Amino acid sequence: MIKRLLVTLGAMLFSITVNATDSVNILVYHHVANDTPASTTISPSGFREHLQLLRDNDVTVVPLEDALAALRGNADIDLPDKAVAITFDDAYENIHTNAFPLLKEFDVPFTVFVATDPIDQNFQEMMSWDQLRDLQDWGATITNHSRDHDYMVRHSPLDDAWLQAMIDNISHAQQRLTDELGDGVPRWFAYPYGEYNESLKQALLEEDYIAFAQHSGGMNADSDWGAIPRFAAAGVYANPETLITKINSKPMPVNxxxxxxxxxxxxxxxxxxxxxxxxxxxxxxxxxxxxxxxxxxxxxxxxxxxxxxxxxxxxxxxxxxxxxxxxxxxxxxxxxxxxxxxxx
Ligand SMILES: [Zn+2]
Incomplete structure (x- = not known):
């Protein structure tokens, strides 16, 4: 789809042609630090490289909310070509210390998925509610990664009582997020470890959540909104060359x-x-x-x-x-x- 966009720059008026797109690639990070587990970590200098890489390749980092709204058919929001959204899981304090200054410097929107019990219990390596409010005040979206970050489907039996317990777990986290951060917390949920099954996914969709997983791939309007893929961008996946291939990819059209x-x-x-x-x-x-x-x-x-x-x-x-x-x-x-x- 080719759209004409008008861009004002100072007193000048340019008319440029850009390719609007119908898909977005979502990146997921955990730690931004030098001393945390390698498989889920990118160093602060590596993270800066990623932000620079996006800028140098004309990739636009969009608020996840805008991406979802555009893909849901909101005609007021055009996704730019090469649209990416940045997410962090778990709310480690090093996101506040190491990533947040860079995200502000590059003026890049982002989302943090939070498991609420570790915040409520003041875990040392996690952000506090005050630190999460800092991010939120700047414009970040803070949302749901369960109450306790336990495995959700490694249980037996996976019966009605189990499913209700999982929904109660997620509802508790949603309530704590709303208590601490206000009514604007969206009903988004990232599965701990990216693990889900069909019945949990369906229950979340019935509860009006949009849910995110951790397998690779982009999303578009036809994606499974109960298990949206995200590209891991840390650990062995931090390599800029493979990352740019992922960022340029589009979802394969499948049933x-x-x-x-x-x-x-x-x-x-x-x-x-x-x-x-x-x-x-x-x-x-x-x-x-x-x-x-x-x-x-x-x-x-x-x-x-x-x-x-x-x-x-x-x-x-x-x-x-x-x-x-x-x-x-x-x-x-x-x-x-x-x-x-x-x-x-
Ligand atoms: Zn997690």
Whole structure:
């Protein structure tokens, strides 16, 4: 979609043409520090590099709220081409100390997903409510990452009582956020560890939450709003080259209603992906099971299958597939998260 935008700069009036877009890529960070667990950490200098990288590549960091509103059809909000939203999970104090000054310097909006019990209990490595209000006063969005950050679906049985307990957990966190930060706290929820199952997801959607997961991929209007993908951008994923590939990617057009539940008892799970629009996709797929390349199998013109080549251990795994666009130098991205639990 090409839109004409008018931009005033001082007394001058420029008319520029930009490509408005219909998708956004969301990044997720945890720690911004030099002394925290490597897998979920980016150093302050690495984080500065990311912000500079976005600026140098004409990527616009948009408030997550605007991205969601635009994708929900709010005609007053145009998403710029190369739109990215930045999120932080867990509310570590190093976000206030190390990331916040940089976010202010680059004037970049961001969202923090907070587990409320560690804040209420004054955990040393977490922000205080006052520090979270600091971020909020500047314009950040602070929202829900559960009460206690416990695993949500590694329980048995996953019955009605379990589901009610999970909803109560999330409602408690939402109430604490509202008590401390006011009525503007949106009903957004990030699953601890990115783990969910179909019934939890459906219950959250019925409770009017928009929920975020931790598998890779962009989002658009057709995305699963009960498990929106986010690209990890720290640890091994902090590399600027791979990050820019992700930022330039678009969601692969798939029939998501045909996709399996994240939670599975299968040790060698398999997914059949139905493409809803193949017009701009090359038929050459690059698929990975965790970090190992696998051959995807085309079943017909619009369906391909990816299977785990070996037994997967209990725990989280990911299938990722990309396909080069015909229309430009970017990839279409598909991701299927798994939580393998053989004891159920
Ligand atoms: Zn977390």
């Amino acid at each position: 998501r209603t045909a996709l399996p539940d994240m939670l599975t008892a299968e040790t060698r799970p398999s997914v059949t992906v139905e493409l809803t629009d193949t017009s701009d996709m090359s038929r050459s797929l690059n698929c990975f099971v965790d970090s190992a390349w696998v051959d995807a199998e085309w079943l017909d013109d619009t369906r391909f299958r990816v299977s785990a080549p070996d037994v997967l251990s209990d725990g989280r795994h990911r299938f990722n597939c990309t396909s080069q666009a015909r229309s430009g130098s970017f990839f279409y991205w598909f991701s299927q998260p798994w939580l393998v639990q053989t004891d159920r």
